[in-house]
Amino acid sequence: MNRGFTAQHLKKIDRSGMVDLLMEFPLQCQVALRLAQKQKISLPAQAFTKIVFVGQGGSAIGADLVRSFLYFQSKIPVFVVREYELPAYVDARTLVFILSYSGNTEETLSAYAHARKRKATVNVVSSGGILKEYALRDKVCYIQIPAGLPPRTTIGYLSIIPLYILSRIGVIKNITQEVDAMVKVLEDLKRTTLGPSVGMRDNTAKSVAGALYNKFAFIYSHSIHFDTCVVRLRSQICENAKALSNSNFFPELNHNEIVGWDNPKKLILHCVAVILRDTTMHAQVAKRMDITAKIIRAEGVRVIEVWSHGKRLLSRIFSLIYIGDFISYYLAILYGVDPTPVERITYLKQALAKQG
Numbered sequence: 001m002n003r004g005f006t007a008q009h010l011k012k013i014d015r016s017g018m019v020d021l022l023m024e025f026p027l028q029c030q031v032a033l034r035l036a037q038k039q040k041i042s043l044p045a046q047a048f049t050k051i052v053f054v055g056q057g058g059s060a061i062g063a064d065l066v067r068s069f070l071y072f073q074s075k076i077p078v079f080v081v082r083e084y085e086l087p088a089y090v091d092a093r094t095l096v097f098i099l100s101y102s103g104n105t106e107e108t109l110s111a112y113a114h115a116r117k118r119k120a121t122v123n124v125v126s127s128g129g130i131l132k133e134y135a136l137r138d139k140v141c142y143i144q145i146p147a148g149l150p151p152r153t154t155i156g157y158l159s160i161i162p163l164y165i166l167s168r169i170g171v172i173k174n175i176t177q178e179v180d181a182m183v184k185v186l187e188d189l190k191r192t193t194l195g196p197s198v199g200m201r202d203n204t205a206k207s208v209a210g211a212l213y214n215k216f217a218f219i220y221s222h223s224i225h226f227d228t229c230v231v232r233l234r235s236q237i238c239e240n241a242k243a244l245s246n247s248n249f250f251p252e253l254n255h256n257e258i259v260g261w262d263n264p265k266k267l268i269l270h271c272v273a274v275i276l277r278d279t280t281m282h283a284q285v286a287k288r289m290d291i292t293a294k295i296i297r298a299e300g301v302r303v304i305e306v307w308s309h310g311k312r313l314l315s316r317i318f319s320l321i322y323i324g325d326f327i328s329y330y331l332a333i334l335y336g337v338d339p340t341p342v343e344r345i346t347y348l349k350q351a352l353a354k355q356g
Contacts, residue, residue: 004333004334005196005200005206005330005333007196009333010196010333013332013333013336013337013338014329014332014333014338014339014340015338015340016338016339016340016341017340018150018153018240018329018332018338018339018340019196019329021149021150021153022153022194022325022326022329023190023195025153025156025186025190025322025325026183026186026187026190028153028154028156028157029156029160029179029182029183029186029318030179030183031146031156031157032145032156032157032159032160032161033160033164033176033179035143035145035157035161036143036160036161036163036164036165037164037176039141039143039165039168041141041165041168041169043095043121043169047093047095047121048076048093048094048095048121049076049077049093049094050076050077050078050079050089050090050093050094050095051074051076051077051078051079051094051095051096051097051166051171052078052079052080052081052086052090052094052095052096052097052115052120053066053067053078053079053080053081053096053097053099053162054080054081054082054086054096054097054098054099054108054111054112054115055080055082055098055099055100055105055108055158056082056100056105056107056108057105057151057152057235057345058101058150058151058152058153058154058155058235058239059099059100059101059102059105059108059151059154059158060080060082060099061152061155061158061228061231061232061235062099062154062155062156062157062158062159062162063080063097063099063158063159063162064080064227064228064231064232065155065159065228065317065318065321066078066159066162066163066166067079067080067228068224068225068226068227068228068317069159069163069225069313069314069317070166070171070172071224071225073171073172073173074166074171074172075171076171081111082107083107083111084106084107084110084111085110085111085114086111086114086115086118090114090115090118090120091118091119091120092118092119092120094115094118094120094121095120095121095123096115096120096121096122096123097123097124097125097162098111098112098115098122098123098124098125098126098131098135099125099126099158099162100125100126100129100131101126101127101145101149101151101154101157101158102126102127102128102129102151103126103127103128103129103130103131103132104129104130104131105131106352108131109130109131109134112124112131112134116138116140122135122138122140122141123140123141123142123143123162123165124140124141124142124143125143125145125157125158125161125162126142126144126145127144127145127146127147127148127149128144128147132144143161145157145158145161150340150342152235152236152239155232155321160175160179163175164176164179175314177312178312178313178314178315179314181310181311181312181314181315182310182312182314182315182318182319185309185310185315185318185319186318186319186322188309189309189319189322189323190322193205193323194322194323194326204306204323204326205323205326205327205329205330206330208274208304208306208323208327209327209328209329209330209331209333209334210330210334211272211302211304212237212272212274212327212331213331213334213335214270215270215271215272216244216245216246216267216270216271216272217234217237217245217246217271217272217273217274218245218246218247218248218271218272218273218274219233219234219245219246219247219248219274219276220247220248220249220250220253220273220274220275220276220289220292221249221250221275221276221277221320222249222250222278222281222282222285223249223250223251223252224281224282225278225313225316225317226276226278226281226308226317226320227249228317228321229276229317229320229321229324230247230248230249230276231247232321232324232325233245233247233274233276233321233324233327233328234246234247236324236325236327236328237327237328237331239328239339239342239345240325240328240329240331240332240339241328241331241332241334241335241337241339242332242335242337243331243335250285250288250289250292251284251285251288253292254288254292258292258295261295261296261299261301262299268299268300268301269300269301271301272301272302272303272304273293273296273301273302273303273304274303274304274306275289275292275293275303275304275305275306276306276308276320276324277289277305277306277307277308278307278308278316278320279307279308280313280316293305306320306323306324308320
């Protein structure tokens, strides 16, 4: 197993250099904060009754992170929409964030038009594309982020920028210290626990990836704050490792899915449960996690617990996302697939374009 993670082997499989983007991620978060701080923002929070994020795939996961982080902080309801059309509640008193890394995502472009028609206040974050043309034409707030990256690697830009804007208009308190603390946590994780130079014994991500190799992963966590971490890991396993997994959340899964850990017997023996944990979760949820792990282990299934790092909430959320990103990366290496290309997504977009 250790031979599979040598620098030479990583370079051979990771031909597009995904590991470099992972190692640079803490820096991306710092750059994102600086970009947000340069923006001129003069929108009173009192003007809005709703906050809506619009995006797809790697661009929408940043919106999920913001929603999760704001769970107990924002008195204004926050929604994430992944559709061509916007729900009826979007109106002139809605603050809409349009997130599209490429700026060319067709669902997001359609939703942008809907937001403009409803006279919502629109903020756009992208690296360019058609969306930039629309934003400049319509003179809406536009924030450009660096181009040339796989969208799923830009979660720092697509979460920290909106968070900072929301802090500037008074929805939440200033997040600068939160981001600074989070960056330090990620840098420490990279150096001591996750990076390629860290051996298998001390590397959480390599260890978990080894356990998931040729297994079907069930990824669980608390639905408050950490649902995004679960969805992110599932998506990263799909896109990076080109593998399937399942996700669900406490406490809801204790009212249905827990019963399913019985059949089919042959499949269950090839499963692994990964529970993302945090010391500040609701006490009853923590108990549920303990009992659920015991139930699953009784079926002969391995249960892996991955704990968050850091004292502040943003640090703890991002730490689980960062650990998960490295897990999916090392799993891709074990499967012998380049993590970066997503050929089926590219094919689907091209097929849609041909059909008009």
